[in-house]
Amino acid sequence: MSDSTDTASAAKPTRFEPPVSDASQPFWDATREQRFLIQWCTACDQAVFYPRENCPACLGTSFEWKQASGKGTVYASSVQHRAANPMMANRVPYVVAMVELEEGIRIMSNVIDCPPDDVVVGQPVQLTWEPLSDGRNLPQFSPLQEG
């Protein structure tokens, strides 16, 4: 077992936690330091999301990882009035949204820290994190704080 100060690994999951694939290992590793890395094809000079073994544009295999600014806008949004699974029951109603990041990729996430019905398409949001039970962090978004 890990040492007794590692409380995170002993924590119980409070939602479905994402598995890690070979291609996405760098992404999830970086979330431990609350950094959001985007897989970047060096041949096309463009973002690839979700992370995978080949660039879907050129099938190339040469990548670097670039840190995202964490700023984006809501592309689509839906308030869930019923839980998708029992682990989400205590969060109802909650927002699932597609967020378009400044870097041009679109990811699914939750928009938190505001009344669910206030979330609208086009709204600026910023990255925040929710700890997972194994020390990784899950990307979340909250309304952009002005100034």
Add this chain to the structure above:
Amino acid sequence: MQVSGLRGKAAIVGVVDAASPTGELELTGRALEVDMISKALDDAGLTIADVDGVTHTSSSMQLAEHLGIHPTFTDSTSTGGSSFEVHVEHAAAAIAAGLCEVVIGVYASTPRSDRKRPRGGAGRGMPPGGMGPMAEWEMPYGLQAPKGAYALSASRHMAQYGTTSEQLAQIAVSTREWASMNPEARFQDPITIQDVLDSPMQASPLHLLDCCLVTDGAGAFVMTSAERAKDLKKPPVYVLGAGTCHDHMMISQMPDFGTTPGVQSGKKAFGLAGVKPGDVDLLMGYDSFTITALLHLEDLGFCEKGEGGPFVEDGKTGPGGSLPMNTNGGGLSYTHPGMYGMFLITEATKQLRGECGPRQVEGAEIAVAHGSGMVLSCMSTIVLGTEASL
């Protein structure tokens, strides 16, 4: 070499479907499938010995073994709800190419009565290919499957084009009007726009009555060559054109949440058929949710992109309207056992044969069956026509 080698080469010659107002059927599983196949063959005036092509969404080999036949054409393509349109497309191409002569397709699913069965039924299916990226990039966020995916599309469409909840509700209202003329429909009582808006919100902006049913249901079709079709029991319903396109698997990878790959599948199918949206007498457009049907109207070219809301507002897709849509009552009011595409084909065929009683579309010559699979992921469009349309 003919450009459109598909047009009029194959025909649907037998169909059947089954559903009930209780939402439940007595038979289940393979027994229900074989019952459907027998009835569809009988409808065509053919027997199982005539069959040399088999399609199925999970295993055409297992089905053929069960039936004791040795087909020379086999297709287990699964694209979710649009699988049956894809099967018709592939079967038409195979028949046109001479690979086989008589092809069957079948579907049976009993999610409602399965709840009472000891094993608890088949349970919720996983997408073919496993959870993979979906587990990693979608499941942590708690989007209800599948309705949350359609809700995201609806939210985008509303923000982009000004589509309203009232306009989406009108689709449910018009579809229910058709269902009131189908004695087998699960729900037959009329509803109003206010009823839809007052029904519980599931995943905003979609209310309960924006969502399809969960019922038992089954169906089958038989296809053969145009030549052989002439001598069978019922008037042939010809495949005039077909097209399929998918542009994502999970919703978060959909390129444009307000536009489906029906743009491509429809263009292909209409092009092969040599017909325009204005020529279509009946649209059977997969209605897993109200937004699904609205997207079909735009993407198949019945109206401009973004104009689907105003287009449906006057009830033109209901009885007596200029574009009858989902005349059996659709997935919203007739039946929805999970993969609804089979019922688009059976109803379109029955309408083109003039067999639909009070809900018959007078003089229907050209019908479109447009299936949607997974989460707006795979669209498959079949243009069907009577002999007069050839």
